[in-house]
Amino acid sequence: xxxxxxxxxxxxxxxxxxxxxxxxxxxxxxxxxxxxxxxxxxxxxxxxxxxxxxxxxxxxxxxxxxxxxxxxxxxxxxxxxxxxxxxxxxxxxxxxxxxxxxxxxxxxxxxxxx
Amino acid sequence: xxxxxxxxxxxxxxxxxxxxxxxxxxxxxxxxxxxxxxxxxxxxxxxxxxxxxxxxxxxxxxxxxxxxxxxxxxxxxxxxxxxxxxxxxxxxxxxxxxxxxxxxxxxxxxxxxxxxxxxxxxxxxxxxxxxxxxxxxxxxxxxxxxxxxxxxxxxxxxxxxxxxxxxxxxxxxxxxxxxxxxxxxxxxxxxxxxxxxxxxxxxxxxxxxxxxxxxxxxxxxxxxxxxxxxxxxxxxxxxxxxxxxxxxxxxxxxxxxxxxxxxxxxxxxxxxxxxxxxxxxxxxxxxxxxxxxxxxxxxxxxxxxxxxxxxxxxxxxxxxxxxxxxxxxxxxxxxxxxxxxxxxxxxxxxxxxxxxxxxxxxxxxxxxxxxxxxx
Numbered sequence: 001x002x003x004x005x006x007x008x009x010x011x012x013x014x015x016x017x018x019x020x021x022x023x024x025x026x027x028x029x030x031x032x033x034x035x036x037x038x039x040x041x042x043x044x045x046x047x048x049x050x051x052x053x054x055x056x057x058x059x060x061x062x063x064x065x066x067x068x069x070x071x072x073x074x075x076x077x078x079x080x081x082x083x084x085x086x087x088x089x090x091x092x093x094x095x096x097x098x099x100x101x102x103x104x105x106x107x108x109x110x111x112x113x114x
Numbered sequence: 115x116x117x118x119x120x121x122x123x124x125x126x127x128x129x130x131x132x133x134x135x136x137x138x139x140x141x142x143x144x145x146x147x148x149x150x151x152x153x154x155x156x157x158x159x160x161x162x163x164x165x166x167x168x169x170x171x172x173x174x175x176x177x178x179x180x181x182x183x184x185x186x187x188x189x190x191x192x193x194x195x196x197x198x199x200x201x202x203x204x205x206x207x208x209x210x211x212x213x214x215x216x217x218x219x220x221x222x223x224x225x226x227x228x229x230x231x232x233x234x235x236x237x238x239x240x241x242x243x244x245x246x247x248x249x250x251x252x253x254x255x256x257x258x259x260x261x262x263x264x265x266x267x268x269x270x271x272x273x274x275x276x277x278x279x280x281x282x283x284x285x286x287x288x289x290x291x292x293x294x295x296x297x298x299x300x301x302x303x304x305x306x307x308x309x310x311x312x313x314x315x316x317x318x319x320x321x322x323x324x325x326x327x328x329x330x331x332x333x334x335x336x337x338x339x340x341x342x343x344x345x346x347x348x349x350x351x352x353x354x355x356x357x358x359x360x361x362x363x364x365x366x367x368x369x370x371x372x373x374x375x376x377x378x379x380x381x382x383x384x385x386x387x388x389x390x391x392x393x394x395x396x397x398x399x400x401x402x403x404x405x406x407x408x409x410x411x412x413x414x415x416x417x418x419x420x421x422x423x424x425x426x427x428x429x430x431x432x433x434x435x436x437x438x439x440x441x442x443x444x445x446x447x448x449x450x451x452x453x454x455x456x457x458x459x460x461x462x463x464x465x466x467x468x469x470x471x472x473x474x475x476x477x478x479x480x481x482x483x484x485x486x487x488x489x
Contacts, residue, residue: 032148033155048176050130053148054185057141075154 009044018055018064019098020045022083022091025065029082032056056081064090122168123153126178133182139209145185149175234375236269236340237382263369263384266343276335277372279381280348292350294333338373346371421445423473434465434479441465445475 017039024030024038035056036049046052059065064087069077083091127150134142153175162168175181267273278294338344348369368383426432426445433442434454441463443454451468466478 033152036152048180048184049152049174050149050176050178050181051184053145053152054181056148057144057185058187074158076151078151079148 010047013045013047016098017045018059019091019094021052021055021059022064022087022094025081025083026088026091029068029080031070031078031080033078035081059087063087117163117165117168119157119162119168122165122172123150126153126172126175130178130181133178134185137182137185141185145181149181231376231378234269234271234273234378235380235382236267236271236273236375237275237338237371237373237384238266238268261348261366261369263371264343264345265338265371265384267338267340270340271375272337272339274335274337274374275344275346275371276374276379278333278346278348279370279372280350282370282381292348295347295349296331296333296336297345298331418476418478421475421477426475428469432465432467432475432477434463434477441479443467445469448473 020039020042021035024035030038032053036046036052039046039052040049056065060067060081063084065081066084067079067081070080072078127146130149131142131146134145137145153171156171156175160171162171265275280292280294333346336344346369368385370381371384372379372381374380421432428445428447430445431442432445441454441456443452443465445467446452446469448469448471451466454465454467456463464480466480468476470476
């Protein structure tokens, strides 16, 4: 039962994680470490910090985010991520769909509650 | 003692590098760099004082296999992650294909070059028209025959002409002894057809087409540049006239010419524009050594020649060849003179020999033309 639950959470995370990243970048640009730490503050969102970096790379290849190198006060230059117009559009579309989907799910779950 | 986390970091990065071996190189380098930077930033925020702390930090970063799976687009698309050699090759498809194609191109070029060099044969016969149109070279009794080609390099590269191995060609197995001569100049004047040629079997008058530069010299290997030409002449005699069974007509369709291009040495059979037949003597012949040394080359204007004292002995026979008759005389003793004449149906030839006191011999050869004109 625990394994099934873990798989379920993993699948849900896989579906929404990239939009959480886009949402984090909607306000301001950020670099990998900060994004990982921000996502890690929500339980269940990040199991392995390192897996965020392949996700960021994929978002960049898909044109949803863009990167710039900026000097760091300590250490080597950092790669900062920011949303592109496509990224904003994708985030907006997902937000609407997510809202409808979440309400639908809530409707069934709350309707069955005793 | 302060804890040094560097070994654990390197071990972790090596594991991650191994786990991501099937990723394209650029993505793999980028991922490794970002993960390393992440670890160092985490360390800067929360320094590890022990190996356990470091292992906990790395556990938080994640299992390398899990990160590698997250970086694999196929996993993201819900498919199985590839592994093994095929995955490795697929990940580097472009690079491998280009390397393979380059290697194939290099190998192909190498093979093609070797094959081309092996087949490179630029030597050709320069086709010079003959006014007489005669193609038979008659081997007159006791005299030399000559047959030659003007070899031209029709290729783009210089080749070195090494030899004319005539004994491996049409003359194979025949009692023929010959010398190879070559024109003294390469290229330059073109071979021209003489309007009249009295002695067809002498150098400079092969097939009644002559090389205008005149003198010939013994063959030695030479470089023949593209577009250049040189005349090669084979002057020979029957070396064993006692064996009459071998005295058969010889058909010469080509001449073998050995050449070298780069590492390749080969023999080109340079075809003659017309097959030539060398007729054998009907009544024996003379020593090829004597013939090759003591025949005076005559032409329309006549020839006188001085033999040095050491080069000829009294009693040796010297010939004077005209187109109508061939005269000969024996070399007299010192201070003596001798005259020899021969008559043919169309004229005569005369030779006059004088042996000086110092042993040298002066030979003057006149054919019927000169005698008739009082030359």
